[in-house]
Amino acid sequence: MSTKDPAVLARRLARAEERVSILETMLEDRAREVYLASQRLQATTESLTELFKAVPGAILVFGSDGLLEAVNGETLRLVGHSESELIGEPYGRLFSGPQPSIDTLRELAAMGQVFRGEHQLRRAGGDRIPVLLSITLLDGASVSLVCVAIDLTERKKLEAELLHASKLESIGRLASGIAHEINTPIQFVGDSVHFAREAFAAIARVVVQSMALTRLQQDGASSAALLTALDDAGQIQAEADLPFLLEELPGALDRALDGLHRVAEIVKATKAFAHPPGGELRPANLNKAIETTLTIAHGEYERVADIQLDLGDLPLVACHVGELNQVFLNLLINAVHAIEDQHQGSRGTITIVSRVDRDQALVAIGDNGGGIPERVQQRIFDPFFTTKEVGRGSGQGLAIARSVVVERHKGTLTFETAAGRGSTFFVRIPLRPPTRTSTSGLRAVR
Ligand SMILES: Nc1ncnc2c1ncn2[C@@H]1O[C@H](COP(=O)(O)OP(=O)(O)OP(=O)(O)O)[C@@H](O)[C@H]1O
Ligand SMILES: [Mg+2]
Known part of the structure; x- marks a missing residue:
């Protein structure tokens, strides 16, 4: 019902103004909230942009x-x-x-x-x-x-340095064995050369005496003088034991040459083993790498185990061969330790097999030690995991081996083990340079 009563109209107006003022206040509040939200959004966008720019990746x-x-x-x-x-x-x-x-x-x-x-x-x-x-x-x-x-440039560099350092450390650890390896052939080279020198002196005395005899004859010496000289020659020949010398001398010279060859091999293997890290993958003969490793580690296993080598025909494999030498050495030393612990003095057997396995080169290093206890199988590749006392192991061997095989060569490093029967580690390296990363794994045989 409409009214023209000014008092009623004034009241209505007042109420309407009141509502408008409330709406105004609400609007202002909303506007302030929107403003603050947009400020916050801008700040967030800016900090996200800053973050985007500053992320170290x-x-x-x-x-x-x-x-x-x-x-x-x-x-x-x-x-x-x-x-x-x-x-x-x-x-x-x-x-x-x-x-x-x-x-x-x-x-x-x-x-x-x-x-x-x-x-x-x-x-x-x-x-x-x-x-x-x-x-x-x-x-x-x-x-x-x-x-x-x-x-990853820096990490790769550090990894390569760590690998090289651990290789030099291995050479340091093997040094007394290598010195012994060189010393043994040097000793028989020495003995043979000594024998050859004595033999030469004895033969030279016989030759000089027979030359003197010929000269006497040519100079027309008396028969008495000739007879005396002949007697002397006979005595010198008898003392020299010519048949013995003529039979033994070639063998002694061969032994000296063998010894020198062996020393040259050990020196070559040590140099090959310490081959500096890095560079491109290069074709290498893995059978030779195994032999190099056996040469420099001879002192480590000779008293502990016999080696059964079963090296198959392998094509050249694109690899960092110096690093694979280190892997073979680490596996070999682990095998030696496992046998030492299990056999307590009697000899064990380390079996090394190489084969082409589909599109991979396979090297298997097995021992008849005590096997790897189930509770530690999951951890043996962890850096610094060891069950050995200080000085005998630092837990880096398998971690390094895995990084070399899996990360550097895109291969696999797996093992089989059986309590009381031993363990075998399988290194598989792709025959063609790979493009994808594969993983290491484990399989236990019970
Ligand atoms: N062939 C094996 N037989 C039994 N146990 C093994 C064998 N190889 C490795 N292990 C176990 O795995 C652990 C880790 O081996 P890894 O080679 O990484 O280190 P380590 O031999 O203890 O020390 P490092 O190799 O640094 O001298 C060993 O301590 C051992 O317990
Ligand atoms: Mg080890």
């Missing part, structure tokens, strides 16, 4: 067309290109190594996992740097890939 975001859309500062540093040069580049021009398919990434994402592997990032100028690459699929309105690459 390279971040590369590829759009649904597979082209690079965004990068951070670390990427620019690693790749050596400016942002404008990089944006729009396809994945394959930046990384070498296979790119997982979108389906694979989707499957991994469904399991809450991220694709991770070692790849190489191409730098300006053509160099490649090793990186640990993880790829995440952002499967929103447009599919995009977020790649995070961590520079």
Whole structure:
């Protein structure tokens, strides 16, 4: 009902003004909240941008067309290109190594996992740097890939240095054995050369006497003088024991040559073993590498075990052979220790087999020691895990062996073991240089 009563109208107006003022206040509050939220959003965006720039790993975001859309500062540093040069580049021009398919990434994402592997990032100028690459699929309105690459150059360098240091440490540990190895042939070289010198002196006396006899004859000496000289010659010949010397001398010279050859072999093996790290994979004869290792470790196993060698025909294998020598040595020394612990004085047997196993070269080193107890099987590849007393083991042998075989050569290192019967370690190296990482594993035989 409408009214013209001024008092009623004034009251209504007052109420309306009151509502407007409440709405105004609410609006102001909302506006302040929106303002503060946008401030916070801006601050978050800025700090996320700062974070994106400052992350110590390279971040590369590829759009649904597979082209690079965004990068951070670390990427620019690693790749050596400016942002404008990089944006729009396809994945394959930046990384070498296979790119997982979108389906694979989707499957991994469904399991809450991220694709991770070692790849190489191409730098300006053509160099490649090793990186640990993880790829995440952002499967929103447009599919995009977020790649995070961590520079592994320094880690690789340190690993190579550690490997070299441990190799030099092994040589240090083996030094007295190697010295003994050299000393034994040197001793029989010495004995043989000594015998040859005495024999030469005796033969020289016979030759000189027979030359004197010939001269007397040519000079027309009297028969009495000739007879006396003949007597002397006979006596000198008898003293020299010519038949004995003529029979023994060639053998002594052969033994001296053998000894020198053996010393040269040991020196060569020591040099080959200490081969500096790094560089490209090079074709090498793994059977020879096994023999090199046996030569320098001879002093370690000769009192403990017999070696049964069963080396098959192997093609040359692309590898870092100095590093594989170290792996074979570590496995051999572990076998020696296992036999020492189990046999308490009696000799054991170490079996070394090499074969082509499908597309891999296989080297198996087995012992008839006590086996690896089940409770430690999961841990033997852990760095610094050891069951040996200080001075006998530091727990690095298998960790290094695994890093060499699995990471450096993309091969596998596995073992079989049986309590009281022994253990066998299997090193498998791809015959063709590989592109994917495989894993190490274990299998126990009971
Ligand atoms: N052939 C084997 N038989 C029985 N146990 C073994 C054998 N090889 C390795 N192990 C076990 O695995 C552990 C780890 O071996 P690893 O070679 O890494 O270290 P280590 O031999 O103890 O020390 P290091 O090799 O650094 O001198 C050993 O301490 C031992 O318990
Ligand atoms: Mg060891």
